[in-house]
Amino acid sequence: MERAAAPPVHTPDGGGPSTDAASTVAGLQRKLAARDKVIAVLKKRVTARDDSAASPLATLQQNVALGKIVAMKTRELSEERHELQRALTELGRTQAALLQAQKMESVGQLAAGIAHEINTPAQYVRDNVAFVRKGMDAVDEVLAAALAVIDTARGRGGLEAPVEAFEAAVRRTRFDFLRSQMPEALDQSLEGLERISTIVGAMKRFSHPSAGVKERVDLRPLVETAVTVARNEWKYLAELETDFAGDVPEVCCLRDEIGQVLLNLVVNAAHAIADSLVPGERDKGRIAISLRRFGDRHVDIRVADDGPGIPEAIRTRVFDPFFTTKPVGKGTGQGLAMAYSTVVEKHGGALFFETADGAAAGTTFVVRLPIEAAGVGS
Template identity: 85%
Template structure:
């Protein structure tokens, strides 16, 4: 389910519960098998007893009914066991993927630092070359003026013709026009790398489990930057921040994770609705507004296909996902709900209708409540 950290115990608990359920089912199946074996043995013993044929027949009919009933129960419990085993397998695969992504997250800060260092000195060098080109262009303009003035002067025809031939051969006029633009594009790309690296470092930096006053604008912008690779090919991104939004007391990194999940989910929802040649890109709109006097709403809206009515009640369930294994763990929205509601005393809900589009709303209290840390 596209709508759907370090704490291992919360992730392991569901798998432990599933394993216990499977063990209980196995025990009950073994007990059923023993009961059926005993009943069958009694039928065989009755066949060889000295009781009257009528009594034997009546007893056998009664035992046959019991055996049939127990067999049906056994069959149902076998199916239940199979379903439990299948669900356990999916849960284990989801946990493995979650642990892998957790490891990637822990490495993100170090990777960001390693990228930032060479990117920074490359940017400095490109900026230096841009300044150097400006100076060189000034000198070249003066040189071209001298060449133009020397044209037709006695004894200078050959050097002037050689200079003009070199200009034509090297396509100097084209290079002179294009180099400044190439340098500007290079600097823009390097600035983008720096913003991405900065967002990754900020995103991976823990908030020590303590609530702090947070400006939501950079928090949203960081989540959008980190998730850029998920949405840039499928959607146009719009951001709208009201001017009167105050800072909010929250767990900065955990709310950042909530926003990241919602942006990624919106991108995946839109991706599922794209049709080449008809609908090449969708739209994601993020807005931040006050809600009354005590809350702030962060709304993440997409124009994807919406949430089917049949699964709307399960959207926030742990491990519920419509994605294949490896594409989603079904934990994103469940963890987001726990973060917003349990830890912040806020609300997380969605608005969707019969038509396309879904809006998830994160409603946070401006001041810290008694919920959470």
């Protein structure tokens, strides 16, 4: 698949999930700068006064007045610094709350699919168990007939009637079919239960918070978890394959937040492919996820799809908060903006894409993470 050169990492312009908090902080910073200038001017007046132009008493009075003003302005500056600190703290809390809300939104969007994923194996487990239960009734009937033959043989009586009854029971209950199918039914039941366990385990791992503490994480199971959680989004639209290099080390990161980034990218890839499918011509696309080292200090996670690519007109807006090409009610436009914030600002990494125009030109999103802790929260 031919790709265009990767554009530079795009930093979202203003606005976004924390607009009010950010505006408050910016306003406070402007006030602090103005206060600093006023105090500097006052101090300059004190030190640069012309002693010869005023009497000692007037000079003393002027100094006292200026001293009071400086003291007042200093108190105001201190209060505003405290207010700024409170605003910054609140901004951090708001960002954390928005990230959790975005995660819950993703879980909510996927809930119906996950319910379907769990219900399907559960359904055939129930059907197979019911089948085995009915089969056991037939087995009991055949065994009863066989025991009757044995009892007759023990009594040294005639065997023709019991044998005929035994053969009739075998035919009536399709005993040979049951013997061949019951083990397969039980195997499918076990497989279904295993799939349910996998899905539930993936959801637990995905939803478990990392409490804002970076830890060493094996990215392979993290990718597999995101793929499992998003399975109902892509399984009808694409074939998905993973390719993990053997030399990829553990990465020090916020596990649940990087998991959220991967989930967003997989779902976006599936939705992009959906826009390029044509019944009878192109029934399924392809998603490829790879893990590779990048140099000595980074690991690349690449999520590639063979969808229609990103039009040139909107490429510079992809990471902007609230920007989305999806219909109203289908997307908030926060997924990639939050992913950018997580990868770039919190981990000191890079998030960019490679794309080209065309029916199946495709797009590859690259998450480049430092192996060692970097960025906010290290």
